Amino acid sequence: MLRGFWKLTWVETKVFMREPMGFVTSLAIPVILFIVLGRTMRLGRPEADPTAQALFNVPIVAALFIAINAVISLVAIISIYREGGILKRLRATPLSPVTILSAHVFVKLVFTLVSLGLLVLAGRRFFPGAMDVNLPSFTAALLLSTLSILSLGFVMASLVPTARFAQPISAGILYPMIAVSGLFFPIERLPSWLQIVAQGLPTTHAVSLMQGVWDGSGWGAHWGSVVGLMLVFAVCTGLSTRVFRWE
């Protein structure tokens, strides 16, 4: 059914690109955010405050924003498709359920890749010198992070009652997760119970892995985060097979 997978992936890609808002939010906004924040923080400039830079790493903020956007968009699409009977209709074809959902994940990962590409281009253009990073390694870290959070997205898509609530509910869950992810301040400053919660969230591991790779350390130094992301993926995927609703 590989041909079906590619065909569905291609159709979903085209359909998504025709959606003006979806296209803008997934590709343009992260780049704009990146440029504006980069300017504010004087990214790549010698006069920039190194402690502020370390605490508020603009490229990581933008990258995580890309991943979160992908997940919110996925939750919205899945709930719209469920409400419109599109999932049910596709399921009545020879396509396997896993293929149908994998196509959506694949499309989101492709757009994540494209967004990251735009981010890197913008970085080279506006903040020369600030983007000295092992790009393949960072790309892999972002993709693994996105995949892990996407799997959580499927659990959320199962819980969302109607498509109208998809966006607010998924944003309402994901944004607080970013707040405690260590992106804006070290999680050591959180109350101890919240630190434990944070350790169970994919965003926390995503931030620590991407931050680590950005700072130049290898994946080996962050195997805990890698395992954390994989664990979230495994648990959420397993949970989705039980709670996912097709109609």
Next chain:
Amino acid sequence: MPTPVISVSHLRKSYRSTVAVDDVSLEVYRGEIFGLIGPNGAGKTTTMECVEGLRKADQGTISVLGLDPRRDASALQRRIGVQHQEAQLQKRIKVWEAVDLWSTLYGRVVDPQDLLARLGLEAKRNAWFMTLSGGQKQRLFIALAMIHDPEVLFLDEVTTGLDPQARRVIWKLITDIRERGKTVFLTTHLMEEAERLCDRVAIIDHGRLVEVGTPAELVAKHCPERTVVFTSDGTGAVERLTGDPSVQSVESEGQTHTLHGQGDDFVTHIIGLVAREGIRVSGFRTEMPTLEDVFLKLTGHGIRD
């Protein structure tokens, strides 16, 4: 008796505490248009989706083309075509893209161009799904259901929400499908549609099968009443008609008289009387009971109640 294409026996399906389908048994034969009729919530869709293999029955056995819809799901999917009630597609998918995607999913397919032409959609090839009219959307869903040239076609409320003209176009398409030797299993809550389209119908109400037969059989069996309405300015002779022993009751309003009687011969008998007595009538029409009347009689409530 020919061998059935679809055979359902003692089907039962409940959702939590609500019994949606209760002990339904029916058979559908090759080449016929079979209609499952009843009000919304009667259990039509649940029955159909159990037959399609989309839902698991709690009890009972189902066989479609000799296959078990759940166990042989993938083999069956290639031999049946389905259209769901109130279904949508991706808003911005183009007509040709949907047909192309579906063609890829099934191995053996009919010529997509030819199919779109047959369903009157060739001018809409490049249109987005969201821009199609209700009738065009339903025709596209029929196209998708037929892309792999299935032997049995399932249509769930396919004309619901369409204007009369679009409805007629779909009716024509469905009879054309039967002409090609296919079997059609449809649900509808429109009695007129069932009467015009279906070779046989099954009436379902509150999850239970009430009656099965051809529309004419059901009308003849359950609603033998015949009504003649005539207008006449003659006075004395009119009593000859209204007083005839075959007439069971009369309603008169000015010069218009409504006669109620029983059986197929009633109308012929009245026409004979009019001719014999030389009664001058300026208006004459008969009213035949319809499936709607049968439904009302069998269930004790109207289809839209």
